[in-house]
Amino acid sequence: MSLGRSAGKTDPGRKRLRNEDAYVCEPPLFAVADGMGGAQAGELASGLAAAALREARDADASEERVVELLREANRRVYARASEDAAASGMGTTVTAALVEGDRVVFGHVGDSRAYLIRDGELSQVTDDHSLVAELVRSGRLSPEEAGSHPQRSVITRALGTDAEVDIDTFSIEAKPGDLFLLCSDGLSSMVDDRTILELAEQHRDDLDAAARAMLGAANRGGGEDNITVVLFEMTADGADADTVEAAVPRPDAAAPGEDDEADTLSELDKVPVVAAPAEAGSEAESLTAEAEQEPEEETAAEETRVVEEAPAAEEAAAEEAPVGPTAGFFHKLLALLVIAGLSALIVFLVLWGLAR
Numbered sequence: 531m532s533l534g535r536s537a538g539k540t541d542p543g544r545k546r547l548r549n550e551d552a553y554v555c556e557p558p559l560f561a562v563a564d565g566m567g568g569a570q571a572g573e574l575a576s577g578l579a580a581a582a583l584r585e586a587r588d589a590d591a592s593e594e595r596v597v598e599l600l601r602e603a604n605r606r607v608y609a610r611a612s613e614d615a616a617a618s619g620m621g622t623t624v625t626a627a628l629v630e631g632d633r634v635v636f637g638h639v640g641d642s643r644a645y646l647i648r649d650g651e652l653s654q655v656t657d658d659h660s661l662v663a664e665l666v667r668s669g670r671l672s673p674e675e676a677g678s679h680p681q682r683s684v685i686t687r688a689l690g691t692d693a694e695v696d697i698d699t700f701s702i703e704a705k706p707g708d709l710f711l712l713c714s715d716g717l718s719s720m721v722d723d724r725t726i727l728e729l730a731e732q733h734r735d736d737l738d739a740a741a742r743a744m745l746g747a748a749n750r751g752g753g754e755d756n757i758t759v760v761l762f763e764m765t766a767d768g769a770d771a772d773t774v775e776a777a778v779p780r781p782d783a784a785a786p787g788e789d790d791e792a793d794t795l796s797e798l799d800k801v802p803v804v805a806a807p808a809e810a811g812s813e814a815e816s817l818t819a820e821a822e823q824e825p826e827e828e829t830a831a832e833e834t835r836v837v838e839e840a841p842a843a844e845e846a847a848a849e850e851a852p853v854g855p856t857a858g859f860f861h862k863l864l865a866l867l868v869i870a871g872l873s874a875l876i877v878f879l880v881l882w883g884l885a886r
């Protein structure tokens with residue numbers, strides 16, 4: 531058995547002005563990185579991590595080697611973040627796969643995902659290092675609640691935010707016909723598993739088309755985040771392999787993402803990339819904020835940030851505790867006291883008038 535065809539694509543989505551995702555599609559190495567940080571630091575972090583991985587793609591596929599690769603990427607992002615004030619605190623997710631023979635070795639940090647599509651079924655093979663995933667794992671949140679949780683972008687582990695990083699690593703024994711998908715949360719938070727599977731099967735003979743269809747579906751679902759998809763298949767020996775790779779220009783380059791969407795989106799889908807100002811919505815505001823180079827003003831809930839793993843769950847639980855009712859109670863009490871005071875004054879004045 532050997533590595534068959536592969537394809538990689540990225541798109542800024544409909545709401546973000548920049549694309550902070552990066553990917554590697556250089557067989558036998560594949561990776562997706564979703565950066566975070568103010569100004570252009572998110573792009574820098576994911577770009578540095580992807581570059582570090584690319585340099586070492588002739589590596590042998592062992593879990594130790596993949597951990598070493600990710601540690602080296604971590605060192606580079608962290609070093610840059612430490613020496614450059616504008617990049618301080620930046621970080622990135624990384625989900626990487628290295629193939630050798632019929633072994634696929636994974637290294638993973640953050641909430642990007644790897645899926646395996648085998649025998650008509652899709653299964654997520656990575657655990658999300660995110661706040662909501664931890665709450666789901668500990669039974670404090672249902673998977674349904676997690677999908678719409680306001681803090682679903684909060685990740686508990688990232689590459690580059692600390693000198694050391696805790697990396698998940700594991701291997702999968704591949705079978706002919708296996709299709710692997712690496713993606714950023716811009717796909718998994720916009721498109722459900724069933725649809726991802728349908729698109730993969732519908733375009734099984736053309737991975738480039740499958741990747742394009744997935745970007746299209748994420749954009750139709752709202753395109754709230756940058757979307758990145760990398761696909762690779764395992765084939766019986768003797769099948770031909772070719773790589774289709776298309777880097778969509780970053781949004782500051784000409785015609786962002788147009789060619790990618792043109793043939794997957796219908797007329798109905800041609801919603802403007804920059805939405806009209808929404809009433810209560812903050813996406814439009816966040817776009818303005820980004821345009822003014824003040825990314826810290828972007829909606830906190832939507833922007834990916836990283837928190838410490840253990841206190842994170844406590845923090846979320848604390849933030850869920852209602853604070854509103856207490857404040858409301860004091861307002862009502864104050865109003866009652868004022869009314870009581872005025873009533874007493876009126877009674878007193880009436881009695882005083884009668885007494886005269």
Ligand SMILES: [Mn+2]
Nearest residue numbers: 564715716755
């Ligand atoms: Mn993302």
